[in-house]
Amino acid sequence: MATKLIANSEDESGIDPARDADKRFAIDLARAFGGAVIFSFPMLMTMELWWLGFYMNPYRLALLMFLAVPLLVGLSFYGGFEETMSVKDDLLDTFVAYAVGFAAAALMLLLFALIEPGMSLDEVIGKVAVQAVAGSIGAMFAQNLLGSGAGESENERRKRGVRYGGQLFLMAVGAVFLSMSLASTEEMVLIAYKMTEWHVVALSLVTMLMMHAFVYSVEFQGEEQSIPPDSPVWSVFLRFTVVGYAIALVISLYVLWTFGRTEGMAVEEIIKAVIVLGFPAALGASTSRLIL
Amino acid sequence: MPDERVESGTEPKPRKEKKPLIWEWIVATVGLVLVVSAIGFMLYRAIKGNASPPVISISVDSIMPTGDKFLVTFRAVNHGELTAAGLTVEGELRSGTQSVETSSATLNYVPSRSKRRGGLFFINDPRKFELKLRPKGYEQP
Known part of the structure; x- marks a missing residue:
């Protein structure tokens, strides 16, 4: 051959x-x-x-x-x-x-x-x-x-990327990439220490809102859409934004653990740090399709 | 078809040959060897375990006058297996049993089996006294 x-x-x-x-x-x-x-x-x-x-x-x-x-x-x-x-x-x-x-x-x-x-x-x-x-x-x-x-x-690749599993994979890659660049620094944990519970809740809401906006603008921009234009908002929100955010949070935790940032921290502080790092990770996840 | 290529921002130059080049194989083999040996090295280090604490030895490199002071440059070598962070090095000038002057410096990190350099300033000429350098303490990173 x-x-x-x-x-x-x-x-x-x-x-x-x-x-x-x-x-x-x-x-x-x-x-x-x-x-x-x-x-x-x-x-x-x-x-x-x-x-x-x-x-x-x-x-x-x-x-x-x-x-x-x-x-x-x-x-x-x-x-x-x-x-x-x-x-x-x-x-x-x-x-x-x-x-x-x-x-x-x-x-x-x-x-x-x-x-x-x-x-x-x-x-x-x-x-x-x-x-x-x-x-x-x-x-x-x-x-x-x-x-x-x-x-x-190229078109073949794009078709692959459009499938749901592929979407989630690309989201994960975006999250890995941005969280790795940031997780090693002292600041992630420092920010987490500074924030109150209210700040944490607000940050996770803002994160999801921004993610959702990105998911929409990325999905409905290109000619190949994985989401039918008439699908209800809650469906897109659940299938992409919430799942994407969950992926970003899991990856944030993994990267923090890998870099030893969770060592000796109380569970509550770890959760805070995960949500802090989850912010860039989630935005990386929702924009990775712009790059790829 | 050509329209689609322009839209996707790619060169309208389709590739024909799909067979990987010999160079690609060579570079990929280099990559594979690097990855496998790096992972292997890490696992070896991890399994060997029981990492010994930092064992620091400090030796004087040079003593020279700088302006109105004297500079003693030294090197700290960590013979242990754990990294010493924020290692404090103290230098003391002694005359018999009496301490004449002390000076200290902090080294950010002295990793396992690595050496780091630093310097201590003294007002008195260290060559006229007995100079002792010792590690004082460190933080575990």
Whole structure:
């Protein structure tokens, strides 16, 4: 089958198809690298994240790196590098993105003098690994944002994205991305400490209201709609806004736990911190379809 | 079809060949190796467990006059397995049993098996006295 595909491409283009494809892959890699850097800037330049690299619980870091694999596979399915035809292709894209994420993280940390001689292997590997997760998602995002697209398969992808499960997945990715950029900072917990119960209730209401507005503007803007225009408001609210907010809250809790922010906190304070982080996470969730 | 492509903001240049390139395989393999080894390394660290507390050793790098003061630069190495945050380093100049002057510095983080540098200022010339450096305390991050 492979040889047949090569034969086909030779028939249809005048230039050497192998070299052309090589060049395109190099461009894709450069674009992915740019995406990895742009999307992980907030994390690369946050000191708590450099420190987390060496003191965060190694089990949790390993789990985060592992969970990023299905997330990237899913992102590749809904976009990513080259149009993907099979799970194998998605896995290939996933590890290409991860390689780019590692390279971008290592290079930027070196440039910022955050990796230096005298640092132990533990410290260097930890620092790079945390950043590589965000970098790899950024690398995958870049293909969607800046990507050259791929004709017919672009429409195929969009169709995939429109299905309900796909919608929820993309919401989750948006939530992961924004919450990871913010969860590591001291401020999340500090804000939670400052807020009273009334503030918390108000924030969660505002969050849902803003989410709902985003869901509406995103859903009824494009030509492909997953929600019929005549569906009642409460249906959209329940199926997208409330479910999306729940996803955002669960992801906020997971990310806070991963970064050790829930350590030693009372349940009430954890809930507050989850709702605080849930605000950016929910907005990330409801706008991720704008990006993807 | 061409209209749709323009609307979706993509280049009207369809891709024909679907077969992954050899380069793609190579880069993906590099990624896979990095991910697996990073996860493996973390798990190894986690399973090995029983992390030993910070063991800090401090050594003097240099002593030099700076303006009207003297600067002692030092390095702190953590031989333990836990990170020491906010490590306070105290330097003392002694003459026999008598303390002449003390100075202290705080190092933000000294991770496991890593070294960090710092400096202590003294009014008296440390070369004329007995100089002692010791870690005073830290916070567990």
